[in-house]
Amino acid sequence: MKTSRRRIVINPQTRSIPLENVAPTRPFRQAPPPKEIIIRLQDVSKIYPDGSRCLIGANLNLKRGDFIFITGTSGTGKSTLLKLLYGEETPSSGQIYVNGSEVHELKGDHLAKFRRRIGVVFQDYKLIPNRTVAENVAFVLQAQGRRQQEIERRLLPTLKMVGLAHKADAFPDQLSGGEQQRVSIARAIVGTPPLVLADEPTGNLDLENATQILRTLENLNTYGATIIVTTHDHHLAGLSGKPIVELRQGQLYWQKR
Helix, strand or coil, rough: CCCCCCCCCCCCCCCCCCCCCCCCCCCCCCCCCCCCEEEEEEEEEEECCCEEEEEEEEEEEEEEEECEEEECCCCCHHHHHHHCCCCCCCCCEEEEEECCEHHCCCHHHHHHHCCCCCEEEEECCCCCCCCHHHHHHHHHHHHHCCCCCHHHHHHHHHHHCCCCCCCCCCCCCHHCCHHHHHHHHHHCCCCCCCCCEECCCCCCCCCCHHHHHHHHCCCCCCCHEEEEEEECCCCHHHHHCEEEEEEECCCEEEEEE
């Protein structure tokens, strides 16, 4: 979707925006899970055409406001699990509910609207190189058709949250790896989604920057967002003190609650 590029001006008087609750995007075919449950996996399996298995009858319930790490060695399917949650992949069997919607049944506009309620943080940042920090973050809202006044109102509190208000006019190649990842986080949260999925957000960073990224996500969690972080770094996950779920041989095991 093409959007016209406009100069982004941040209003210093902008006030923070609270996280918003999300209503279901379409009627349910069957009874939804309880309202306090934001994610439910019921006997979910994912088997690829070549026979490789990512999930085998996996189950998981998460409540609103939870913060968990999903750990596992490379290739176990952590990224695929997140893709199942935001509808980029479909399960071979089982049911997946997110924000009250049965994800694998959503199509077209219903799926697009559903995804707008989820913030996704990618390991490789996926920033637009010829746009500034502010423009990269604003691009998501522009693509959603938000008004310019609302975009400018949201930018400053979001950049402040990730500690990059002073870098609003910088370009991606002028930022460190840690700063680029924080821009990616800002872009994921600027729409105040109730759910944030972070796929190996610290995988390319040193310990200092990785710790800063986790603190940013923890800060977001205090505002009520549900956070899921995948990582292969068991040590880093353990230092956070947050619950840990291990993905192993297609099953999800609670290691720490």
